[in-house]
Amino acid sequence: MSRTDVIVVGAGLAGLAAARSLTAAGATVRVLEARDRVGGRTMGGRLSDGQWVELGGQWIGPTQDRMYELVAELGLDVVPTYNTGKTVIRLGGRSSLMGEKKGAVPRLSPFALADLAQGLARFTALANRIPLDAPWEAPDAERLDGETFRTWIRRNLRTPSGRAYFQIACEALFSADPDDLSVLHAAFYMRSGQDIETLMAVDRGAQQDRIAGGSVRVAELLAAALGDAVVLGAPVRSIAHDPADAEGGVVVTTRDGRTFEAARVIVATPPTLAGRIDYAPILPSWRDQLVQRTPAGTVIKAYCVYDRPFWRDAGLNGQVGSDEGPVKVVFDNTPPGYDRGILLGFFEGDDGRHWARRTREERRDAMIANLVSYFGEEARHPVEYVEQDWAAEEFSRGCYGAHFTTGTWTAFGPALREPVGRIHWAGTECSPVWSGYMEGAVRSGEATASEVLAELGLG
């Protein structure tokens, strides 16, 4: 194979955005993708009648400027998430309804409302002090990184409903339990995407819009423009590099023994996968130990498809926030113009871990039982069930993103983006802004491309 200026490992949004920027600046690029498809943690699927659905990341919202620009440049349309009617809130075995606008709050007792309000205010104040480029430099970073989000919630919220809100938010945003991550990471992440209410909202929030045809169209069109530069079915096994040799380069070898040469390489995979590549020479200990401490979340995305979106007749928007599992978060994911109705649910965090060990049939039945409790008997008989278990994917090993375990940001944070000689890092986890989202992936890819172009004298 001929040598290129840059090799990009991974054809998710970060890798493809990097390759696009590099190519536009005149660099030659090769993208090595392990799977036989592009898109990474975005993924398209089809119902039995041919209708497209999204099996991975799907939403965009305000301030995700690069995604809106990219979607427009690629000629794709943005469509709003269905959001007409009330949201079902189920807490402590009782259902209530909540308005669909951002800032709407569930119908709670005055005590619970006051508790939730002060908890949100306290967490937002804490998050606003975190420098997104360097969370380890936050005031009190050591203390915040040495405490789990769980104990913070227990110390700072007093009512079951107030605690449930934070628990549900944590599971929904991290597909992990509040046990699993530090307060510093929770606060960084929520500040990175504006604030907890924006991240949880549809209207003016992170779930506001979708991309017509499915979010994977972005990756597919980016890849199409790169043409033969994208090599599918090429899992990278090793990267040989020589940090000391100013004239040298990298040799990247795939699992089946193909080799590719370049001046520099961008590894644009989730951290846990970057850690499984053989580097020769090996990476510094601080980089390796970082990726031992940034596990992927656990989530199974599932659909129940109905003859029609019956919940809309009852004035419901199809959305649910619940403390009853395993499916605690639900959305109406029916694309505009489709006459059936699609409910999307997530098995997240501990629910994802527990139910991954069960059969598809058992998960389907569990989801239906949840939907019946939220929407009534009409939810009993979906015409189709579809699911995607992201932790079982060899080339993701979890979703939505990686979380930082306690102590990790302060001990290893700088190693996240710091290049190692000719090896550079990209991926949504590397982005200070909208970390964990498609927006963060694109921003990270573009930022790392700029870093590499400067090294190549093309910046």
Next chain:
Amino acid sequence: MSRTDVIVVGAGLAGLAAARSLTAAGATVRVLEARDRVGGRTMGGRLSDGQWVELGGQWIGPTQDRMYELVAELGLDVVPTYNTGKTVIRLGGRSSLMGEKKGAVPRLSPFALADLAQGLARFTALANRIPLDAPWEAPDAERLDGETFRTWIRRNLRTPSGRAYFQIACEALFSADPDDLSVLHAAFYMRSGQDIETLMAVDRGAQQDRIAGGSVRVAELLAAALGDAVVLGAPVRSIAHDPADAEGGVVVTTRDGRTFEAARVIVATPPTLAGRIDYAPILPSWRDQLVQRTPAGTVIKAYCVYDRPFWRDAGLNGQVGSDEGPVKVVFDNTPPGYDRGILLGFFEGDDGRHWARRTREERRDAMIANLVSYFGEEARHPVEYVEQDWAAEEFSRGCYGAHFTTGTWTAFGPALREPVGRIHWAGTECSPVWSGYMEGAVRSGEATASEVLAELGLG
């Protein structure tokens, strides 16, 4: 290569103990070792004058029955750790001396003593309720796993000295900060090795004895008895297995493309390395996500060698416990009959992480500065400095052992030892008893060998 009954991946103590048991029961075995030496996290070294030193794990103590038996069977001698005289305790910038017997306590104010005593009692009571075979079944396991050891220490100890004791103990036992692990893991681990005081003690404790010639002699003699069955320089790259095929087996491929076949395989590496092997088919998500959450500790083991063990003249045993880094824990590691004096120190946890980025010279100077503050000016000029950075070792990626991050035992614990079809797991982290110690490695290897022998019909 001819097919064997079993392949063992890793010639550390767990792998070698497994291979020995399997062989003794009549099974044919091949051991594939990535390095060009056996011993794993035990390792021999030489001073410039030829004197042996230990660069990895080295101590054994009471109730480590399998290690004492094995050492005797192999014809090795046990020698006591030097423990005559007082220990230097340095807290808050002041030094004091402490008796060398187990149960001795530092000279503290009555308030600090009372605080430490109640903290130790409370922690021991908590640890004693943890079932070693299944920590996730402990009373209150969820709560204990959702809290860091750091916040537990802050809640349960009130004095700086009481907190410092737990901080130093955590760093010394886990080579990790109290930020990094859950209370459940800390309590499991200390119960696994009796209790915190046993783990910290020389006299009747985990540092009581050493093995003449160095602990690596155990691995070397075990390997010698296995002869050609041990293949060095054979890092395992992939394991093909078929869980559904009752008559099948495994094909293990090394980095350089050699293949080995067997009926079953035991992976006897630290968890983070087990997670980097390519399995075909891939492992279940719960196993993969477990090893994303069990990072290795961070430690640099270092020696300063002096013309003579001058501290003994002052009635000191060479041991230090200090809250001043980077070298907070020191031992007299002079072997019996050697006329120079050897002080052993550890850069642990955050100190290991920070100082790994500095030069060898800087680490040497930092250690000397610490030793001077503990032992006076005579410590200023060592004749030799030796160090071993375990996080920088490709085939360990940290020491002493793995720790479980918050939430991990309760969400993923059962996957630690559960075989996946024909793939079995061993290693000191898998042992309920003396987890993290050489004893745990041997016990785990033998237990997994029994499990495999039963499957082979040889049990």
